[in-house]
Amino acid sequence: MVSGNQRKGKEATLVEDKFPQGMRVLVVDDNPVCLKVLEVLLRSCKYKPTMVMDASTAMKMLKEGGEEKIDLVITNVRMQNMDGFDFLEFINLEMDLPVIASPGGPQMVVMAYGPSDGPVAVEQDGRYPAQEQGAGS
Amino acid sequence: MDYSNLRRQAASMKKGLFDQGHLDEQFRQVEDLQDEASPNFVEEVAVLFFKDSGRLISNLEQALEKYPRDFNRWDAYMQQLKGSCSSIGASRMKSECMSFKDNCGKGNVEGCMGCLQKLKREHAILRQKLESYFQLLRQAGPTGAATRPVM
Numbered sequence: 001m002v003s004g005n006q007r008k009g010k011e012a013t014l015v016e017d018k019f020p021q022g023m024r025v026l027v028v029d030d031n032p033v034c035l036k037v038l039e040v041l042l043r044s045c046k047y048k049p050t051m052v053m054d055a056s057t058a059m060k061m062l063k064e065g066g067e068e069k070i071d072l073v074i075t076n077v078r079m080q081n082m083d084g085f086d087f088l089e090f091i092n093l094e095m096d097l098p099v100i101a102s103p104g105g106p107q108m109v110v111m112a113y114g115p116s117d118g119p120v121a122v123e124q125d126g127r128y129p130a131q132e133q134g135a136g137s
Numbered sequence: 138m139d140y141s142n143l144r145r146q147a148a149s150m151k152k153g154l155f156d157q158g159h160l161d162e163q164f165r166q167v168e169d170l171q172d173e174a175s176p177n178f179v180e181e182v183a184v185l186f187f188k189d190s191g192r193l194i195s196n197l198e199q200a201l202e203k204y205p206r207d208f209n210r211w212d213a214y215m216q217q218l219k220g221s222c223s224s225i226g227a228s229r230m231k232s233e234c235m236s237f238k239d240n241c242g243k244g245n246v247e248g249c250m251g252c253l254q255k256l257k258r259e260h261a262i263l264r265q266k267l268e269s270y271f272q273l274l275r276q277a278g279p280t281g282a283a284t285r286p287v288m
Binding site: 029030031032033034036037040041043044076078 | 167170172174175178181182185186189190216217220221223224225
């Protein structure tokens with residue numbers, strides 16, 4: 001589903017190389033409705049989603065060997081119990097994983113953070129790229 | 138039993154929901170995810186949504202009383218609800234969520250209260266209409282649910 005349209009340098013290469021079938025995705029969102037829809041959406045893309053409802057559990061999981069078992073993290077950054085940006089920072093500093101940060105809700109434009117040069121915008125429905133924006137929204 | 142007639146009725150009901158602005162495109166996206174692997178997906182999401190949103194609305198009402206003028210808190214609760222509404226395509230409810238958040242930004246307590254009342258009304262209306270819709274789909278037969286009705 002994240003099939004590139006026009007390409008923009010190495011971020012596009014990152015996307016096309018790293019989002020194959022069977023990709024293992026960790027999704028963090030405290031909203032059960034969003035989580036359910038996202039889970040089925042990701043499965044329909046032939047990915048392997050793991051759904052987690054809070055960032056503390058996700059952090060613990062990643063620290064305890066989970067990092068080896070995950071290819072991509074998608075996280076809501078506006079959650080109630082833990083600041084999503086703290087979680088994002090944890091991943092960027094301590095994990096070698098690409099992260100997609102979303103302000104929540106499936107129609108929001110998401111920002112893709114890869115091990116490359118900072119955020120690239122991705123449309124939630126998988127069209128890539130959308131438009132480049134500053135962080136947060 | 139005339140299944141094709143029932144399916145037509147269901148399609149017409151669904152069209153009404155879109156035309157009246159209760160549902161938006163996201164609902165169709167959710168429908169598109171329904172398949173043999175998840176044959177009741179739409180209804181499951183709807184059930185989950187109404188349970189979750191009912192809880193969130195109730196929490197919000199309590200918060201309005203317990204934490205007067207705590208607009209940050211109110212806004213945070215509403216953010217959750219807005220996310221749920223977005224996920225299922227509950228368009229009118231989502232608008233009220235956004236108005237509520239707007240009123241929080243302006244520090245307008247009465248505005249917030251008004252939005253919450255409207256939100257509760259839209260919630261009840263949508264629940265009733267979707268329940269009727271799913272019931273009709275069920276009566277229309279198993280294929281009525283698994284395939285998208287021709288509109």
